[in-house]
Amino acid sequence: MSETKTSDKTIFNISKEKNLSDWYSEILKTADLVDLRYNVKGFLVHRPYVMKIIKKIYEIWEGALEEKGHEPVLFPVVIPPENFEMEKEHVEGFTPEVFWVTEAGGDKLTVKLALRPTSETAFYQMYNLWIRSYTDLPLKSYQSCAVYRHETKATKPLVRGREFLWIEAHDAFATEKEARAQVAQDMEITKKVLYDALGIPFIFFKRPSWDKFKGAEETYAADSLMPDGKLLQLPSTHYFAQRFSKPFDIKFEDSDGNKKYVHTTSYGPPIWRTVAALVMVHGDDRGLVLPFAVAPVQVVIVPILYKGKEKAVAEKCKKIVDVLGREGIRVKLDDSDKNPGEKYYYWEMKGVPIRLEIGPRDVSEGVVVAVRRDTGSKEKVKDEKLAERLTEIADDTLKNLRERAEKRMMGSIKKAATLKEIETIVETGIAKVNFCSTDATGEACAEKIKEIGGEVRGTWFGKDDDVNPLGSSPTTNVSRNNDGVNPKGCVVCGKKAKCVVYVGRAY
């Protein structure tokens, strides 16, 4: 039965492993995710298939945020300069990228307005009005929206654009301790969504002082390894201390009767980049491989028709569509005129997690053939066990995707004692090095590393070699675990190393 054989052809002539960049461009087009032909540079059109994935990702992330007490809000897209300029580092950092609305109708606006590049300074304007007492705290809000940045770096669809989709959560607390606890909770939320639901591994690095979000006291960012050995920054969470609450005068009356400034944090789950990571991390030479949770089509049914036996097969297919639909599974019956092989290629390329093949023999045996997208493995499943077994296959698939990606990412981390070694390691992964300091004094050494193509991504939050636990300053010597990567000290300057940092190439 040649029609039921799983395809051993790849639909592309491009190998994902050998040429990720071309493969990525090709799959975005072939799977019809985005269209880059819109006639404004850096802006793209989201096609239905990616919108369906995006809506699911939003749902999962919004759910995880709401479970932790965040409430949905929506602020204006425009931010007046008087807000935007409140925090010096913030405005200096973002100004080079801001789009300005300056005219309406035929007239110049009296004050030009920023298209939000991020909304701290919109939210805080209102937090000043909303927060009066300690009973108003914590205040935890998020919005799902697009933001606008006039990127000068090359744009890459779903990775870097002048308009991109994200969530931004802005939280205010009575104490530093609670704000820092929020940063840790943001990491938990990240794990729940990216790792648990979508199988994407990541490491939270505390970014060096020169690579913080502009205006932040501390920035923690999740990096994930893409198959070309480059790191993609996923959500980041920022502790602002009172850097914004002071200029915005966000004070509350505490239970002790004193007026105090709040401590704020922000957290930015990047919806776009989550899609990009799903595509790059899980995909293969046949196309997309989507986790069950976000697949627009979770199960595709391909009837195997033989002359004279079409009716029984068609009936069974319809029945299974009903059964699975009732279980809340997004199922698609492909009863088009294409031959089964073509259908296999197409739905494999689209990343559908499970394919069901149903032929005359399956009707008489009371089974269906289920084929896993990630491994291509096949099994016969009894009709009455179908929904249950599909859920198990979906779970197994997710586990497999997650383990594969995690093994690759963690296995790519290698110790380096010289710049030369860093250069080699970052070709395919992450270099672990002793480093003088992640405060301003270390920036010159980081520049040297940049010259050979690596970026200092920071200290690994929570790891045994992390001498920068949440809230501490990077002053401790590397003593617990320098495991000889460079006994002489900083990999660049050779001076006493205060920390272990991780270095990679980055998107």
Next chain:
Amino acid sequence: MSETKTSDKTIFNISKEKNLSDWYSEILKTADLVDLRYNVKGFLVHRPYVMKIIKKIYEIWEGALEEKGHEPVLFPVVIPPENFEMEKEHVEGFTPEVFWVTEAGGDKLTVKLALRPTSETAFYQMYNLWIRSYTDLPLKSYQSCAVYRHETKATKPLVRGREFLWIEAHDAFATEKEARAQVAQDMEITKKVLYDALGIPFIFFKRPSWDKFKGAEETYAADSLMPDGKLLQLPSTHYFAQRFSKPFDIKFEDSDGNKKYVHTTSYGPPIWRTVAALVMVHGDDRGLVLPFAVAPVQVVIVPILYKGKEKAVAEKCKKIVDVLGREGIRVKLDDSDKNPGEKYYYWEMKGVPIRLEIGPRDVSEGVVVAVRRDTGSKEKVKDEKLAERLTEIADDTLKNLRERAEKRMMGSIKKAATLKEIETIVETGIAKVNFCSTDATGEACAEKIKEIGGEVRGTWFGKDDDVNPLGSSPTTNVSRNNDGVNPKGCVVCGKKAKCVVYVGRAY
């Protein structure tokens, strides 16, 4: 048991019937729907309670659109002038309201960009690329987004603003017939959402030529009567013929081998105004009255505590939260320290459709007391019947809200034979008049009606007095049903009346 008595106080000192405008401002603030203090004129902040309602409304409308074959997409917020200027009437109509992005970073953009006031000219740019063959048709896409219009009229929260939330569906067809059928289907979708799910009655009027969407061949718009006797325009659907497909060169090769221009339509469900209509139409002097489908809290439980018997009541409340939660009902247990009366006022004001009161006697009797928000009526419901009965009450409530609103709207329509009569009728409702013409020749008469505060909203689509059925020109004489409203002819000029139109004051 005074605590269990339904409040007979109103929380406002403002009567909705006597002063809708003040009542509306007050409820938006008291129910914490929006905050108008953001420091850019015409832009507002959406608070969590309204965002939860809005998310549900989006879900319902998107579902109804997808059921009819529309697919989700998302286009850029910016539209280049070369697109925007393609259709003459369109650009002339919208230009006075367009916000322009002219700078990025420190630099002037070489081409300024329009913030989308509506996206026909963004979509059609891509439809030109996407449509090649009759097999690509129909092409039906929608996006959920905010649009931007520099309104010079006074803004009103959720009714008219410089940034507002809506959906826009843009469809392309091979033939005029299919495009016109889409216009009719848009009306069906409108009914399914507004009338069936949310209990908001409306009438689709074919707008006179001078009140069409700019660029449309024909515009049909749903008006709903607000309690102050003014009409609120809800969705509108437009037939464009080939007015856009020609300048955008959107052609397809038909099955006969010939290249033809597509016929397009667009449809705009206004999410903001749907909320405004829910608030104004269903609300009462106690506050919001929300239909079950969109209520952020569908059922609130208020425990009635007596000393020594708290535990049994608390346990029952928790159990019911679990039971209803499992049924997918959004249930909230108010176990705050407020007294029951305060809780009643608060949740009534928030529009929660059903309140459950649970005291010690209800525990021993195995019942709960259910109170309907719309009528205030109470009943005892047996524990084991609870979920089922709540669904019935929800359905009954919706039916009651719908009937009440419909009776009011339809009852407000009165025949007028003179301008003086129109003036009186439009104080509280809709005047029905004979009118010379809804093409350009009638505009002068419409101006006369405007002088006395009325607007000609058009002919009633599909009604027996409608001599403008979908697709016909308004040339027929009023013969079928002029029922003597003005046997002499047009209510203004007295010339031969070609149609019956409806006149009202409008938002």
